[in-house]
Amino acid sequence: MSSILLKVENKIATITLNRPEVFNSFNREMALSLQGILDDCETNEDVRAIVLTGNGKAFCAGQDLKEVTNPELNPGFKKILEEHYNPIISRIRNIEKPIIAAVNGVAAGAGANIALACDVVIADEKASFIQAFSLIGLIPDSAGTFFLPRLIGFQKASALAMLGDKVSAEEAERIGMIYKYVSSEEFSNTIDSIAAKMANLPTIALGLIKKTFNKSLTNNLTEQLALESKNQIEAAGSEDYAEGVSAFIEKRKPNFKGN
Template sequence: MDQSITKEIKNGVATLTLNRPEVFNSFNREMAFLLQDELDACEKDDAVRAIILTGNGKAFCAGQDIGEITNPDLNPGFKKILDDHYNPIINRIRAIEKPIVCGVNGVAAGAGANIALACDVVIASDRASFIQAFSKIGLVPDSAGTFFLPRLIGFGKASAIMMLGDKISAEKAEQMGMIYSVVASETLMEEVNLKALTLANMPTKALGLTKRLLNQSMNNNLEEQLKLESKLQIESASTEDYAEGVAAFVEKRKPVFKGK
């Protein structure tokens, strides 16, 4: 049985751990498909209200397994790697209307860095780093790096980082707005679990609609975005969580949200 991704569900939070530490959690074909399957399962499971994505060992993810693409018998070719592996992973991360917290435990390079940056909340260990490693071997950034990174840190910095292939420390990544926060390595998963549990206990239907708004804001003009905000605000106002939130406010008690 393929154990390249492990999953644990606890208190409404599903933790997906990249589990090929011997190759710094780099992706081969089986691992890419398994992550897609696990994300699909999390999306369909009503018991899962938030998702954690992290890595086992010293690295978060070193991107593509070079051993696979240099082996003529295993190499699926770049078209299949992108069309079948990474693009579907990025699309799933953005389309799942549940919050996804990424706990970057170590180096995140190439596609590994860009998968992390596609998540909703990115928390990194002080031992982590981010590398747009593509230029070092004559490739262009993929896995939506050229989409998200300029929007996170600005066009100029993104251009320089991608062309130079600089290693960006977690502290620097936080300072430039690439990630949400950096914490001591010893407390990374404690902090990540705390944030994920907090999100899981919030009105997750509204969080999912917020995620949809943020996705659409990448392409909408102001008028289109205002119309969508109005539509989804009306939808969120019809949820059980909204009714519970208002009732709890009036009754001066802590709300109990159910994600409905």
């Protein structure tokens, strides 16, 4: 059984973490497979939006501890970070297509931080997020120390990282950790609706929004204003911009083609 499932339909790639028997925790095979699938989605012109979710009760429980405690299987933390999680986070942030984390259940450790690295995070009401690292003597990785303080503030992030408190989906929305949570009954339809909307928006503009937001994490104001000018000029040269303006003037729905 494949550890990662991929479905491409209606310009949406749905990537499903598929180790439900271990709450979709990562081993080396699954981490490398996810990288390859993200690469494929990046270059596939039929894909204009990506959904990342989990099979079963969990979104992702982070690292498979059975792998790291097995002397014959353990790749070591240097490989786990530099060859597994860091490349996954880099791909999520650098793919110029919107990535939606559809958090269907618990997201713990690296699983939580992979979700938070996505562009939009939507959680089932039964989902939860936990920085479980300190509970086994580790620090947050997978960009948890980068994104979490920026999402919810230094003090709150520091407390969650040190105490390892579980955060409900409702609380995660309230503190700005995620975009929104929805009821279990509405979860699937909400994901489908938002993914479909993003897949039919101007792809170049969404990619440039992502690139510009990425740089805002390190740029000063002057640098960011210059980058906005550069990327706005590029966006204004796209066919989708011309279509958007025409549709607005003609009072009709735009037909964006992603170019």
